[in-house]
Amino acid sequence: MAKPILVLAEQHRGEIADITFEMLGAARAVAGATGAPVFALLLGSDAVPLTARLGAADKVFLVDTPTLDAPVPSAAATALKTVQEQAQADLVFIGCTNISLGIGPILATRTGLPLVNFCRALRVEGNALVCTSQLFGGKIAADVKLPDMRGIVCLYPGAFPAEAGRGDKPPAVEKVPLLVDPPKVIFKQYLQPETGDVDITKQSVLVGVGRGIQTQDNVQLAEELAQALGGAVCASRPVIDQGWLPLSRQVGKSGLSVKPRVYLAFGISGAPEHWEGIQNSQCIIAINTDSKAPIFDGAHYGAVADALEVLPVLIEKVKARKG
Ligand SMILES: Cc1cc2nc3c(=O)[nH]c(=O)nc-3n(C[C@H](O)[C@H](O)[C@H](O)COP(=O)(O)OP(=O)(O)OC[C@H]3O[C@@H](n4cnc5c(N)ncnc54)[C@H](O)[C@@H]3O)c2cc1C
Incomplete structure (x- = not known):
């Protein structure tokens, strides 16, 4: 055996x-x-x-x-x-x-x-x-x-x-009766992560924004779309580094790995460190002005388009459908 x-x-x-x-x-x-x-x-x-x-x-x-x-x-x-x-x-x-x-x-x-x-x-x-x-x-x-x-x-x-x-x-x-000697490394303290924010690892729809979103005000557009779709907003590292969204929304190598049914990526280039966090998504839809952006290599669907033009149209269409 x-x-x-x-x-x-x-x-x-x-x-x-x-x-x-x-x-x-x-x-x-x-x-x-x-x-x-x-x-x-x-x-x-x-x-x-x-x-x-x-x-x-x-x-x-x-x-x-x-x-x-x-x-x-x-x-x-x-x-x-x-x-x-x-x-x-x-x-x-x-x-x-x-x-x-x-x-x-x-x-x-x-x-x-x-x-x-x-x-x-x-x-x-x-x-x-x-x-x-x-x-x-x-x-x-x-x-x-x-x-x-x-x-x-x-x-x-x-x-x-x-x-x-x-x-x-x-x-x-x-x-198993086992006495383990106290280790040389001492665990000092557990720091509870900030509470109150949504858990992006549990969302079935995520609207991801990258540097291509350009300003903090524009993140609000993504928020509106996420709400209309019943999901949440998350981001690539540069957006978090700017302080436009909290760290709990960062996706990727030094953030969280997500696995939603749908991941919409607006203005995200698809760097390996970001891709690492989204690759288990069931369906990735990328919107990017650069047709050669690496995210298109792995996305299931893509549009070479300006995120700031697509977002308002999508919000309107989703709301109209729901209404
Ligand atoms: C150790 C390490 C850990 C890291 N961890 C992470 C991590 O956890 N998560 C993470 O995301 N990154 C991480 N990074 C950073 C990573 O390497 C990339 O720099 C980052 O993912 C790039 O973010 P971005 O795609 O938003 O920006 P960029 O790479 O600058 O891409 C912006 C994209 O937006 C497009 N664009 C511009 N304007 C528009 C528009 N109007 N409409 C549509 N598209 C537009 C551009 O064509 C471009 O493709 C890490 C790096 C290192 C070295």
């Missing part, structure tokens, strides 16, 4: 993060081709109730200790290595998120297993797992082959469907 796949479940302040379901779904897809069991590892104190949400795993290992409550990679890697050895799992999935990004390299050093970071796609080829890794902000997609399915793979958030990793059936749970 194939060796188990071990998924490091990510929880944040008592909530299972979406990346966990995305990894479980990806693991299930690999397991479908190899027959491997899928195990999950959950860390942190009082996490027992959360195990019920990990029904896509055949078994959940739980290391229930307060030392693992704070997101400190070296401590998490200690627990992960113990369980990885105990479960004899040669293939480990970790989230490529702010919380988990540092764990993979530490585990790779301690176990000698190869590490593939920024993985966006997986396929099984014979006895090997081929991981497509996104490099240089999306400019290069490199296929990395892990012979005999051995390795640590850090999966990119939003790249795998979360639905495939949700399961209602309560999994078997095994508590």
